[in-house]
Amino acid sequence: MVVSLALLAGTLARFGTQAAELRVGNLATTYWVLSGLLWAGWMVALHAYRSRDPRIAGMGTDEYKRVANAAFAVTAGIVLASFVLQFDIARGYFAFVLPAGAAGLICSRWTVRQWLNRQRQRGRFLSRVVVLGRPKDVRYVTHQIAAKSGAAYKVVGVATTGKPRSSLDVDGVRLPVVADAEHVVDAVTNLGADAVIVAGPTKGGSRYVQELGWKLEESAVQLILTTGLTNVAGPRIHSRPVEGLPLMHVELPQYAGGKHLLKRAMDVVLSGFALLVLIPVFLVLALLVRRDSPGPVLFRQERVGRGGEVFEMLKFRSMVQTAEDDLAGLLDRNEGSGLLFKMQHDPRVTDVGRWMRKYSLDELPQLWNVFLGHMSLVGPRPPLPREVAQYGDRVHRRLYIKPGLTGMWQINGRSELNWKDGVRLDLYYVENWSVAGDLIILWRTAKMLLRPVGAY
Structure with a gap:
């Protein structure tokens, strides 16, 4: 039509x-x-x-x-x-x-x-699936399916290897163990399931998976395999069969080159345009901040950028002028996780600041940081030097690209995320970013500004 x-x-x-x-x-x-x-x-x-x-x-x-x-x-x-x-x-x-x-x-x-x-x-139009594998693998896959609101699957049962059991606890929900690895096909038929998800390695390896596929051929049941590459996006994975040998080629992340030049060009054009268009908004917000509480309009804070380079990040001041000095007295009331300090009702936040934070308006001056090249429109959350000092080797990978005005952290719950999930999302972005993905994140950020979640 x-x-x-x-x-x-x-x-x-x-x-x-x-x-x-x-x-x-x-x-x-x-x-x-x-x-x-x-x-x-x-x-x-x-x-x-x-x-x-x-x-x-x-x-x-x-x-x-x-x-x-x-x-x-x-x-x-x-x-x-x-x-x-x-x-x-x-x-x-x-x-x-x-x-x-x-x-x-x-x-x-x-x-x-x-x-x-x-x-x-609402639980409609979902594919009914049975998850097969070791208990820890089944828990991980089932947790991920439940955590994604857009997931198209409903787990109606699990089939575990190893010690027999009647149920498996996943995030406080007890899922029935409907079969072991040998009888999963019968269970799928009885449950009317649409697919079997093989979570991780199984006893018998590829031969077992091949035979399972043969048994499912006569029905319309799909066979779905998890790769185990939990931090690798689909576009980086390519199947390259060689003389009947199925090979999976995983492209390694690139931290320089043409894609990064294109990303920088997009940052300059979009941030420059936004700075010009938002001049009236900047003036109004500056006036509101000035009238609300004594102190400078802009809050300047050292953050760590790409490669550990320290830069001065700009924000509209949303707290009282003595906020940094008052922090020590609030550490015992920290509601954040890991290295982050967060309080939903932080007494240091001003009236105007609370409203600006809800809609992320206090972060608009960071467009200047983007224009100068300290930051990018999309990237990991810009960390404080004291946070970076406590990073482990794995977390240091967040510094391989420029921090962003927005990113995976911002569009997936912000302050409602725990430290571990925040790191996981940032590392996923660092290794799998693309220009098309950046545009999607920017679009989802615009939607989040209208319905903010976890912004305080």
Whole structure:
């Protein structure tokens, strides 16, 4: 329907209701015929790129990428056909139909995804799964499924290896152990499950997994394997079979090069534009801070950037002028975890500061830090020097790229996250970031400003 509307609108906008002629060599046809052929080609491209695969419906950016790739394929096909058959397409028609159709498809998929996610949060349209593996692996996979609001799975039972048991406790919920590794197929059939998730290594190794797949062939039950690469994103994993030997190639993170130059260019352009546009907002906030409590408008604090470089981070002052001196007397009331100090009702926060913090307006001056190159628009949370002094070797990897104005920490609960989860998210970003991922984080940040979570 979306493609049909785009083609109809493009034809009417460019030619009206008349049957505009299009000559292909010695053959005369109309743009209505071309639109029909283009519609059919677009449907084939969407099918060829498997954009309607139920396994990706509502699951993330992969669905949008497939829709976009189909649009690019259609565009390339038209250009190639016009060159080979030597016919010219009206530029206005061409420039309207393809972008409008692609944008419409992506927007429609996004709309359906929002609806589907809401339904899944209510327990509807979920795939019923049985998780198979060692108890600790089963607990981890089940915990991750429960923690992700967009997860498309409902665990209806577990199959554990090792010592027989009747149930398994996962985050305070007792899940029934429905079978052992040898009888999991019978349990899946009895439960009417849609998939079996193999969590980690199993006794028998690849041979057991192969035989399990054979047993599931006669049903519509899917077999899903976890890789164990918990901090590696999908785009970094490539399957490369060599003479029947399935090899998994994992790309190593790169901390320099063209991608980082593109990231820096995006930082300069977007932060520079935002600084110009937000000048009136800066003036109003500065006036409110000045009138609310004595002290400077801007709060300057040393933070640690890429490679351990210390820089002065800017924020609108949201606390009383003596906040740093008052910190020692509040340490015993710390509600944060790990190395972070957080209090939901911090007495040092001013009235205006509390309102600014809720909507992250106090952090807007960091756009200047981004413009200067101390920070990036997206990255790990900028740490204090005293935090970095207590980092372990693993946590030091957070300093491999520039800290961000926003990032995984901010869009996943902020202060409601514990220290361990915050580090895990930051390390995941450091090793798997991409320009497309940054744009998605910026979009989700904008949504979070309207419905703030964990901001205090």
